Amino acid sequence: MTRMRTNVYRVHGMMQSYFTRKMTGYLDYKGIPWVLRRFPGASPEAMASGFPGGVPAVQTPAGEFMWDSTAMIHHLELRFPEPAVLPADPVQRFVCYLVEDAADEWLYRPAVGTRWYFAENAAVGGFELARDIAVKMPVSCDQAHAAVGAHVLSSCPPLGVTADTIQLWVDDVLRPWMRVLGAHLARRPYLFGERPSLADFALFGGNAAHFTNDPLCRRWVEEDGPAVVQHTHRLLEPEDQAFGAWDDSASVPDTLTAVLAELCKRYLPWVSRACVDGVAD
Ligand SMILES: N[C@@H](CCC(=O)N[C@@H](CS)C(=O)NCC(=O)O)C(=O)O
Known part of the structure; x- marks a missing residue:
């Protein structure tokens, strides 16, 4: 049956x-x-x-x-309109799209780089990924691990992520990001208030799959922005929680301003070039 x-x-x-x-x-x-x-x-x-x-x-x-x-x-x-994940206020909605784009297109780069250029992460996150892949492939988990590692590593240099640059991604992009995000999430449960937005889910994806999962990244996040771990835990098990309203868009917390300022350092110049030229390194 x-x-x-x-x-x-x-x-x-x-x-x-x-x-x-x-x-x-x-x-x-x-x-x-x-x-x-x-x-x-x-x-x-x-x-x-x-x-x-x-x-x-x-x-x-x-x-x-x-x-x-x-x-x-x-x-x-x-x-499924309710509960909506796009803030109604146009400025909040714009910032929501901005953070979503940064998560999808920018933070994805140190996510794959930290997984495959650091042996400790490759041995845990990479192996877990391979285990799911092996469900539908007639190969051993070790073979799936080697194949997916080789595949993802070959996709990294076009993203500007190499063995030579990965430490810069960690020190200049990932860890500063976790510090400002952690400081904001220590004050507000979600980016724009008492309920998660599209941007929260974009961040959750990277955090759940990589940054709070892979051991080396997890230690950095616990040190730099422990509230990011709590944000991940809340969205892992949302069923029993009470959610509230969006923040008042007229009063922007300075911790959110700091999140945007951090994105202005490296993501904004890069995405501006990508938008104008159609491509950016
Ligand atoms: N724009 C797509 C991106 C999907 C994507 O890039 N997924 C990653 C894995 S999480 C991927 O397949 N990377 C390319 C690869 O591994 O070959 C989305 O938002 O769903």
Whole structure:
């Protein structure tokens, strides 16, 4: 007898994947039923529907595939409007998109770099990732680990992440970021108040899959911004929590200003170049 569950979204991804966890964090908060379907990054069904790659792909209860976390969340917001994850205030909404972009396009770089250029992280986060991949591949976990490590490392230099630059990413980008984010989250449970936004889920994805998961990163976060660990824990188990209102947009906490100032140092020049030139190193 087949017991196919038809009323759930199927998240085709892995637990130690940045964008998979962005989606699962969002789905859990919204109370949208989902199951994880571990896959190695591609599957015949997903490819047949045009999936271009970029984990995860999500299958709707009707069986259709969709991808790209930002587009998927916008789609789901229309189907499941409450509780909304886009702040109503236009300035807060703009900042929300800004932080989401920084999480997706900028902090992703030190996430993959710290996992694969530091042996301690590769041995834990990398191995856990490989274990999910091996579910759908006829290979040993060690073989999956070696293959996914080689694949991700080959994708790093075009992102500006190499063996020579990874320590700079840690010292100049990742750890300063965790300090300002931690200081803000020590004052407010979420970026824009008493409830999480799209940007909180983008950050949660990287934090749950990498920065609070991989041992070396976890120690840095505990030292630099312990409130980031608490933010991750809250979004891991949102079901029994009470959520409140967005902050008053007229009074911006100075800790949020500091978060934006930190992004102005390295992310803003980079994203400005990318927007104007269509490409940036
Ligand atoms: N824009 C996509 C990005 C998806 C993405 O880049 N996923 C990562 C893994 S978490 C990936 O597949 N990286 C490329 C690779 O590993 O080949 C989204 O928001 O879902």
